Amino acid sequence: MTSLYFLGKSALTACLYILILRLWMQRVRVNFYTPFTQFIVRITQPVIGPLRKAIPSIGRIDTATWLLLYLFALIKIIFICHYGIINTPIWSSEYLLYALAAIAHAFGYLLFWLLLFRAILSWISRGQSNADELLAQLTEPFIAPIRRIVPPIGMIDISFMIFVFILMFLNRFAVDIFGYLWLLL
Template sequence: MTSLYFLGNTILTVCLYVLILRLWMQRVRVNFYNPFTQFIVRITQPIIGPLRKVIPSIKQIDTATWVLLYFVAVIKIIFISYYGMINESIWTSKYLLYAIAVIAHAFGHLLFWLLLFRAILSWVSRGQSNADELLAQLTEPLIAPIRRIVPPLGMIDISFMIFVFILMFLNMLAVDVFGYLWLIL
């Protein structure tokens, strides 16, 4: 049972990450000719393409992708509940609110990993790879305001560390608000 829970939870979390990345890439208008960007678009297009015919976009909001993201989050909550991690009925209306927490949790973890990969790549590739370009386009809008307040100290840019501390604080705050649910997401 534990292995099936791990497998299902991992698959649903990766689906959430991919959908969040697609929405985030659209929002910050990354280079869509980047191979990594093309990969995300190609693996989500078979589902989102037909869904867009049913759920049209509202101005610049990709409604179909948002609905699919929310649906996957609800499935993850039901999956966690099925394995006995949440002690509530499966049909409770709280699951609709829990899905928002699932999305926020996935976004925070995805952001942490993107920042970590960007920091590691900055030591290795020095901004010359497609992955480094994409990571910079995704994370720079979040890091730039901190960098304006706290400029780099010589060759050391501590804005990443400050942002990670902010993420850790928000994670601890969410544990205080959601309790055990936040820890199992």
């Protein structure tokens, strides 16, 4: 039973990551002609394309993708609460709030991993690859404000460490608010 729980939770988390990446790449207007961005668009287009016909965008807000992201987060919360360790009813109105927490959780962890990959890739490729350019486009809006306050010290840029520390603090704060559920997400 735990292997099926792990498989279901991992699949739903991967869906959240892919949808968040699609929205995030649209928001920061990354180069959509790289293999990774084409992969994200192609894997989501069969679902989002028809959904966009039924649910049009509002200005620059891609409401169809946001709705699908929220739906997957809600399914993940119901899955975790029903099949996980927490004994809760199959449906509760609290799940609607917890779905937003699941999106925030997934976004925070995705941001952490992208920052880590960007830091490691900066040591290896030194900004010469498409992946490095994509990671910079995705993470620079978060790092740049910190870099303005704390400029690089010689060749060492500590803005990444400061931002990761902020992410770790927010993660601990969310544990205080949501308790054990946050740890299960």
